[in-house]
Amino acid sequence: MENSAIAEHPMKAIGWAAHDTTGHLSPFHFSRRETGENDVRFKVMYCGICHSDVHMVKNEWGSTIYPVVPGHEIVGLVTEIGTNVQKFKIGDRVGVGSMVGSCHSCQLCDSNLENYCSKMILIFGAKYLDGTITYGGYSDFMVADEHFIVRIPDNLPLDASAPLLCAGITVYSPLKYYGLDKPGMNIGVVGLGGLGHVAVKFAKAMGANVTVISTSPNKKKEALESLGADSFLVSRQEDQMQSAMGTMDGIIDTVSAQHPLQPLIGLLKPNGKLVMVGITDKPLELPILPLITGRKLIGGSGIGGMKETQEMIDFAAKHNITADIEVISIDYVNTAVERLLKADVKYRFVIDVANTLK
């Protein structure tokens, strides 16, 4: 079974895959389709390591198809284009994020919200319409429909812009959709990891006063000095939280661990919005009374459509926003995953695929 799924396409590829729920990654030979008429093929230069990669390789969401080649923050250089491709040419700097397909005909797709299409195809561990398996960016090259490819502007470094394709769009999209992008707004960012640190940068570039809310007081200096946040709250210190009650227009909550929502709802002004973008493993307790008495809203958001993803990258280029990264060799990937699980990275690992995947 496994082998028939592997040897379906003419183009030989190499990547790093997990074969079971241990999530251990090792070199893996597979194949990709030839460049179709609407396809762009590109050499992978860098690929970020996102927490979702780890959930998927361990099958924590129950949907993983093994062997799985993770990676959904992928950037590289175009090596071949299909005959119908309009937007890209050989040598262009491009990227692909979490999606490689959608139905293109539903109301959501028509509204540039392919990310919410029920037929959306994930970049790895899923199936194309023809039944073959999708493989992600911990691999030597990618091929995808040009609709799902974005252009990386020349002034953005490829390595540090790779994480924008998931972490960046995951925080940019809710800031826009929930109207939290107006200059002068008070915006909170909960959690200072891969998502949180870029949320601070985007919100600052939109003109917000940004407060980082974290359990660790030792992140204060960095939040204020290197990331440019305006203030910092230690969520476990009640006096600090109390002093900021009712001050925020919106909060982007990036935390995936269990945590109380009540104090965050308390930070919001009336009509304020708390947006969840971290995927928690268990349901959180949601107090309703403070929502009702302040007409507050709690919402969610997941990545963004392709039009908005390009808009986010162009915004990042204009404001010089990139992720803070630690570039690693692919041989280091299992160690990197262990360190990521301990939040021992500032703030994103990015694999130097082109120089280290042989």
Ligand SMILES: [Zn+2]
């Ligand atoms: Zn991700």
Ligand SMILES: [Zn+2]
């Ligand atoms: Zn659709």
